Amino acid sequence: MSLFNLFDISGSAMTAQSQRLNVVASNLANADSATSSTGQPYRAKQVVFSATPLGGSNGAAAGVRVDRVIDDPAPMKMMYDPKSPLADAKGYVTMPNVNAVEEMVNMISASRSYQSNADVMNTAKTLLLKTLQLGQ
């Protein structure tokens, strides 16, 4: 029954989107973390999605997974604060490269996609339940 695959496909997308939301939360929470356990300032993280083709009868349909989580390559922010204990010789403190605007956009996009996939699952559920009533 190929309709059951809809749960796998949409479920994988919901998992991926919630991971993306987790990363956004982590980035926004650490937007001002000038130091960490390694002594380095926090670097923004970004998820990379990749499509995972379903095996079996329908090779064209694909789910999603988070391929890897990368460190954002954007340059770190430099803030002038000579009083800070973390300041370098010139009085600058290296701050995380979190872009709050980008993160908010990411958050909205992820939540919309999550909702879409939840709708798809609901439709699949309705169709399957209708199929069960066949011949009654």
Added chain:
Amino acid sequence: MIGRIDEEIGFMSKALNLHAQRQQLLAGNIANADTPNYKAVDIDFSRALQTAMGSGDAVGLNRTAPGHLQAKDSNPFGARTLYRQPAQPSIDGNTVDMDVERTQFIDNAIRYQFALDRVSGKFKEMQLALSSQ
């Protein structure tokens, strides 16, 4: 008798199977709305149904020499998956247009329910014919 039942129900059950397959493809498109370089896929439904009923020409490659391999179709119904033409190409190479996909998804869901309803109706007709009232 079983052959007759199969004839009655065959067409609609094939349509039902194809709709279920297509629903899967559309769900995959919606799932991959944010995946870079993902290309949206779909099938030409009416053509796929004709092929499934054996009246259409099966899509495939002509084999003009005995050494040619049979092109393997990903779909048991012989429905070839095609790529959707994006209305607005995006910068990350993704061709999923959410409006189109969601519209097609709901449309296909309703058609699935219609086919289901018809199969159900056929069974009811048979029961009516079998009952002695």
